């Protein structure tokens with residue numbers, strides 16, 4: 001998977017199509033991403049103790065990595081990610097402007 005935690009991505013499908021968000025977590029084995037404020041699901045929590053109130057918690061659900069495209073911090077465009085050897089190190093690069101991605 002070429003998207004990493006901390007990357008900004010744009011969502012390509014679903015009800016959050018077109019939205020941008022920061023990757024909070026990557027599920028490598030499932031190739032899924034948890035993105036801030038994307039694919040929010042409401043979950044209601046019952047009161048645990050007497051006198052405590054039930055709450056509604058919103059959590060971001062993971063989406064498949066193929067439904068997200070990385071936004072290059074350099075050119076601000078959604079792009080695919082390439083890899084290149086630079087100074088003996090494998091770096092991720094933007095396919096559009098060739099800027100290295102951290």
Ligand SMILES: [Zn+2]
Pocket residue numbers: 072073074075076077079094095096097098099
């Ligand atoms: Zn770029």
